[in-house]
Amino acid sequence: MQKGGLVYIVCSPNRNVLYTGVTSDLATRIWKHKHKFYENSFTARYNCVMLVWYKYFDHIEEAIAVEKRIKAGNRAKKEALINDFNHEWKDLYDQIKDIRIFD
Numbered sequence: 001m002q003k004g005g006l007v008y009i010v011c012s013p014n015r016n017v018l019y020t021g022v023t024s025d026l027a028t029r030i031w032k033h034k035h036k037f038y039e040n041s042f043t044a045r046y047n048c049v050m051l052v053w054y055k056y057f058d059h060i061e062e063a064i065a066v067e068k069r070i071k072a073g074n075r076a077k078k079e080a081l082i083n084d085f086n087h088e089w090k091d092l093y094d095q096i097k098d099i100r101i102f103d
Contacts, residue, residue, distance in 0.1 A: 005063030
């Protein structure tokens with residue numbers, strides 16, 4: 001069975017730093033960012049704890065390809081994605097924390 005995946009963007013509370021990632025379990029991944037589960041990671045060092053954008057794909061390979069395109073893009077393109085999806089840049093974690101797509 002093929003697993004889907006999600007691409008996401010988290011940012012620091014002051015919005016200075018953005019991080020783009022991919023996962024098959026968004027709620028768990030964002031929890032790990034928020035709790036600095038990997039204490040030496042980029043997101044822990046730069047306090048990227050706010051989920052501000054995400055998108056689901058039916059196939060993880062498609063999600064990985066989109067993640068690579070987003071990472072290769074400039075900041076303005078990433079900000080445009082966020083602004084179109086979440087113009088107030090609210091932390092979306094509370095909306096997704098109980099969602100388990102792949103139980």
